Amino acid sequence: MKISQAFKLALRSIMGSKMRSFLTMLGMIIGVASVITLLGLVSGATNYILDTFSDLGTNTVSVNITNTDTRKVSVEDMYEFAEDNSELFQGVSPNVSSRYTVKNGNTSLTTSVIGVGEDYLELNNLEITSGRFIKYADIKNRYSACVIGTYVIEELFEGKVSLGDNVKINGQVYTIVGIQEEQAESEANSKDDIIYIPYSNAARLAGSSDISNFTFATLDPDSVTIAEDLLDDYLYGIMKNEELYRVTSMTELLEMINTMTTLMSSLLGGIAGISLLVAGIGIMNIMLVSVVERTKEIGIRKSLGAKKKDIMSQFVIEATAISTLGGIIGIIVGSIATNLLGNAFGIEAAPTMNAILLAFGVSAGIGIGFGYMPASKAAKLNPIDALRSE
């Protein structure tokens, strides 16, 4: 007997008792749907986290000179270093950040004020909507220019600001020369809650002439590790003590997040997988009942020349058809649930291809695995006893 015939037979048997087949499938549907939903949501959440962090720059390496008492690295050294390794680095910007009270007339606000170099905008993939960014001339001449974020505009200027307006930063008057494009819906403590000024001014505001933080950007996010090593070597050459400086990047953090979310996926997937196992046992149970109920049919088929493998394949295929059908319905239900829950949680979650393939494979495998025992029981029935049963 051909497989296609066995399939037809299986489908007919399933359709012959719809309610029972559906209830048997239900376990598989729930199992598969939960595997797909959980894995989809975890993957959506992971992407959300990774996106958030990659906004912070996956191609940037931060250098922090923690102690400048004995040895120093000058801004010029850093620029020169980036220049010398231009095949690796896109550029570098000093980075002097503090929080200050800023004022417009009587309105005041505490915000991040970051002293930057002229390349900072480009290195961090930021945009300005009007005006210009901090220029080299501003830095050199310690010109009191600033570029402000949209949150600051909302809070200090009630949303209305023109280039050339003044703002007081820690008591000193700065002229607004540019406006940064909105980054994060103008929320407090976001990247819109910010003011950029020349790093030379920032250093003076901080009361120190030393610049101790630098942000390097590599051309390729994959070469971040190489860049870190290179910077490490270079700084060790100057500082002679690795306690005195720190070189960090997002890569390590991202790797940690990846490890954690993979662990979470396996954990949740494993829990959902248990429900697949339970569903498989349900199928095995119903197939055993079915074999007993159909003993007479098996006897008739055997008397007409059905061999063991014919009866075997009939039952295995029936079990497989039930479980894969349940699997397919489960994939559909799971996909819908993933999208709905994703929307509810505010993350972009979609069923992952891996989860779908895994769920489908497992459900088909369970059908074969758990259908085998009842099927071999059916195949081994003695035709005489089977014919005699009612």
Add this chain to the structure above:
Amino acid sequence: MLYDQVEENTAVPLIQLIDIYKIYQMGSTEVRANDGINLKIMEGEFVAIVGKSGSGKSTIMNIIGALDVPTTGQYILKGQDVSKMKDDALAEVRNKTIGFIFQQYNLLMKQNLLENVELPLLYAGINKKHRKQIAMEALKKLGIEDKWKNYPNQLSGGQQQRGAVARALAGNPSLILADEPTGALDSKTSRELLDFLKKLNEEGNTIVLITHDRTVAEEANRIVTLRDGKIISDDIVNVDREKVFV
């Protein structure tokens, strides 16, 4: 006339049972369902095997039908030794050589008449188009080709039994084995069925009929009577033996 007296025939028999014993162990007692049976059936014969319940007729029918194998002894069917065969080989023999007609018709309730008749052909690996053609021919022979779409529960007992006969014929078997075929039929349909079996025999089919009913057995050309697992008589009846053995 006793069967032994006509045995100058040297042709190879279709069925040859040699010293068949079927012994069951019931607790500590041994039950000899078949207690040394020797029987030859030639091609073209119509043999009735009769006996009361417990005479061993069901056991011998299972052995002849390749549904079971004897404890000891040899069963040669169409030149093949069936007595030592394993399950799948027996299935093959049943499929290719034997057509069963059961008392309870034994049609599959969830398949229509045509599909039921196609079953032995399905297991013989015959393709769909051929299957349908052969099965329809068999149904036509029984005069129920217009019922091919019906499910067994939509048919009368007589029609169901005709369906079962059509199924037995579909595989063009060497032997038709009928187990109490009239047991569930009224007298009129019984008569029709027996006439049909006779007709089949006249067309050259070998028929073995198992029954407890002597009047049914009388329809055959030869009656083998069993008691306590042994053959107690083997008679030629309806002495039209010229026709049978020429």
